[in-house]
Amino acid sequence: MDEPIVVGVDGSASSLRAVDWGAEEAALRGAPLRLVYASLWERYEGELIAQELNRPVEEVMARDVVGTAEARARSRRPGVEVTTDVLAGEPEYALVRESGTARAMVVGSRGRGGFTEALLGSVSLTVAGHAHCPVFVLRDAPEDEVPGGSPRIVLAVGDKPSDATAVRFAAQEAELRGLPLEAVRAWRRPSGPFTGHDAAESDPEEAARAVVAEALRDVPEGVATIIRTPEGHTRDALVEAARGATLLVVGAHPRHGGFGLQLGRVAHGVLHRAPCPVAVVPEPA
Incomplete structure (x- = not known):
């Protein structure tokens, strides 16, 4: 089985950007895409998603997170094979374990608990520092940051x-x-x-x-x-x-x-x- 590009998702805007990057990377490399949600606090985290979906918290489950991510990936790169999984455990350690069978991993810079764009979330930092494969970290740049140069x-x-x-x-x-x-x-x-x-x-x-x-x-x-x-x-x-x-x-x-x-x-x-x-x-x- 081909090693997949693994993306850690949690429903945040940062993780959806990671889905976009992962879909592009999978298409470039001809690799499957694996979208993974991991948490010990699914019910608590669902409160924020429930507000976005206008649904009761009780109806919002982890599958909503990976389902939204899957639809986004398929829409962006229809030819890429996409699978999803929901893992019970601390996200950082679950993702590090996933990295053992991944071609590369993609994570956002911070999840819903982030409080400033300039800082990196603990999950992203742990995964980047302990993964067994290359890790793409998509940092949220401040809105007033002016890019320069050309793509490279x-x-x-x-x-x-x-x-x-x-x-x-x-x-x-x-x-x-x-x-x-x-x-x-x-x-x-x-x-x-x-x-x-x-x-x-x-x-x-x-x-x-x-x-x-x-x-x-x-x-x-x-x-x-x-x-x-x-x-x-x-x-x-x-x-x-x-x-x-x-x-x-x-x-x-x-x-x-x-x-x-x-x-x-x-x-x-x-x-x-x-x-x-x-x-x-x-x-x-």
Whole structure:
């Protein structure tokens, strides 16, 4: 059986955007789409849905959530195979379990409990940090955020050779969507008399460009690549590069001891602030 694109749904506007993205991703990859609703508090959460449907709370069940999501996905991409399921359990842990048999997972940035567009919900953050497959997180950008640039896939180039998994994923997304791949690595020049920096050493910007060029070495020839090496903090550079982008791709590494993934400060920062969807790609140990 083909590994599906799994979307976590909860009836919120954010999760419906995730359904749209999941349907498009499934169509691009020729994969089935699986829509999953998980909760221990179905009756409580149904109160908000009941208001939207103008129905008594008692009649509103989890099937309404997945049914609405299924209809939306079929309308958007009629040719995609769609299945649904309702799982009993805490959403974050149920979705992490689902990720073990998924090609990729899609979640909204926050559910109905979110209180500000600038913050990421705990479910999304947990799934992004522990899933066994790539996770697309669709953050709700503030209404006054002005996009810039042109559609493209932005890749955060890390320090380790094992980051190749994220590079391959980003290159595949660019190839499937017919978009250029923009690889970004920020750098900072040491300053001051006590930094130990030797002026005769290689220029830090050139060193950053060399790392990016090496990372892009195996990108398919049909994918146009752009190297971007801004000076400054990595998180800020990625947020700026992501303006107007279709997707920002970052890697995540296993924690010491082998439990879960390591979402560093950069990954946390872009998940909270990026003005476009973010894909977190787990790297091998």
